[in-house]
Amino acid sequence: MAYQPQVIDAKIVSHNPKNGLFEIVAQLKDRTVCRVIYETDASGKPVPTHINRLLKEPCPICRKDFLCNCMTKFKDDISAQALDKAGAPTA
Numbered sequence: 001m002a003y004q005p006q007v008i009d010a011k012i013v014s015h016n017p018k019n020g021l022f023e024i025v026a027q028l029k030d031r032t033v034c035r036v037i038y039e040t041d042a043s044g045k046p047v048p049t050h051i052n053r054l055l056k057e058p059c060p061i062c063r064k065d066f067l068c069n070c071m072t073k074f075k076d077d078i079s080a081q082a083l084d085k086a087g088a089p090t091a
Protein backbone atom coordinates (compact mmCIF):
# COMPACT_ATOMS: atom_id res chain seq x y z
CA MET A 1 0.00 0.00 0.00
CA ALA A 2 3.04 2.22 -0.09
CA TYR A 3 2.17 5.56 -1.56
CA GLN A 4 4.52 6.58 -4.32
CA PRO A 5 4.27 10.26 -5.04
CA GLN A 6 5.12 11.25 -8.57
CA VAL A 7 5.75 14.89 -9.30
CA ILE A 8 4.66 15.82 -12.80
CA ASP A 9 5.09 19.57 -12.58
CA ALA A 10 6.81 21.96 -10.23
CA LYS A 11 7.61 25.61 -10.14
CA ILE A 12 9.26 28.05 -7.83
CA VAL A 13 6.62 30.38 -6.44
CA SER A 14 8.69 32.47 -4.12
CA HIS A 15 12.31 33.05 -3.33
CA ASN A 16 14.05 35.26 -0.84
CA PRO A 17 17.71 35.69 -1.85
CA LYS A 18 18.43 37.41 1.48
CA ASN A 19 17.83 34.34 3.63
CA GLY A 20 17.90 31.61 0.99
CA LEU A 21 14.31 30.50 1.64
CA PHE A 22 12.23 29.47 -1.32
CA GLU A 23 9.00 27.64 -2.07
CA ILE A 24 8.07 25.23 -4.83
CA VAL A 25 4.53 24.22 -5.69
CA ALA A 26 4.52 20.66 -6.97
CA GLN A 27 1.71 18.96 -8.83
CA LEU A 28 1.53 15.22 -8.35
CA LYS A 29 0.26 12.70 -10.83
CA ASP A 30 -2.78 11.95 -8.64
CA ARG A 31 -3.69 15.69 -8.73
CA THR A 32 -2.41 16.37 -5.26
CA VAL A 33 -0.72 19.73 -5.08
CA CYS A 34 1.93 20.39 -2.47
CA ARG A 35 3.89 23.40 -1.42
CA VAL A 36 7.43 22.62 -0.31
CA ILE A 37 9.50 25.13 1.62
CA TYR A 38 13.26 24.95 1.37
CA GLU A 39 16.11 26.70 3.03
CA THR A 40 19.61 26.89 1.70
CA ASP A 41 22.38 25.48 3.87
CA ALA A 42 25.84 26.95 4.31
CA SER A 43 27.18 25.11 1.27
CA GLY A 44 24.36 26.43 -0.91
CA LYS A 45 22.44 23.16 -0.97
CA PRO A 46 18.63 23.39 -0.76
CA VAL A 47 17.18 21.60 2.26
CA PRO A 48 13.41 20.95 2.44
CA THR A 49 12.00 22.07 5.77
CA HIS A 50 8.22 21.88 5.36
CA ILE A 51 5.64 20.38 3.09
CA ASN A 52 1.96 21.27 2.96
CA ARG A 53 -0.76 19.81 0.86
CA LEU A 54 -2.85 22.45 -0.85
CA LEU A 55 -6.52 21.76 -0.26
CA LYS A 56 -7.56 21.38 -3.87
CA GLU A 57 -8.07 17.63 -3.78
CA PRO A 58 -8.63 15.16 -0.93
CA CYS A 59 -5.51 13.64 0.51
CA PRO A 60 -4.46 10.63 -1.61
CA ILE A 61 -3.47 8.74 1.52
CA CYS A 62 -6.11 9.39 4.17
CA ARG A 63 -8.79 10.88 1.87
CA LYS A 64 -9.39 13.83 4.13
CA ASP A 65 -10.16 17.05 2.35
CA PHE A 66 -8.81 19.14 5.18
CA LEU A 67 -5.44 19.49 6.72
CA CYS A 68 -3.52 16.32 7.50
CA ASN A 69 0.10 15.46 7.91
CA CYS A 70 0.38 12.53 5.54
CA MET A 71 2.63 14.34 3.10
CA THR A 72 5.23 14.91 5.78
CA LYS A 73 6.27 11.28 5.44
CA PHE A 74 7.00 11.88 1.79
CA LYS A 75 8.68 15.22 2.22
CA ASP A 76 12.11 14.01 1.12
CA ASP A 77 10.82 12.15 -1.91
CA ILE A 78 8.50 14.89 -3.12
CA SER A 79 10.93 17.68 -2.40
CA ALA A 80 13.72 15.97 -4.33
CA GLN A 81 11.47 15.41 -7.34
CA ALA A 82 10.15 18.95 -7.18
CA LEU A 83 13.65 20.35 -7.09
CA ASP A 84 14.56 18.20 -10.08
CA LYS A 85 11.70 19.67 -12.07
CA ALA A 86 11.80 23.27 -10.94
CA GLY A 87 15.52 23.64 -10.31
CA ALA A 88 16.97 25.65 -7.47
CA PRO A 89 16.52 29.41 -7.67
CA THR A 90 19.52 31.40 -8.73
CA ALA A 91 20.32 34.27 -6.43
Ligand SMILES: [Zn+2]
Pocket residue numbers: 059060061062063064068069070071
Ligand atom coordinates in the same frame (compact mmCIF):
# COMPACT_ATOMS: atom_id res chain seq x y z
ZN1 LIG B 1 -3.81 12.64 4.64
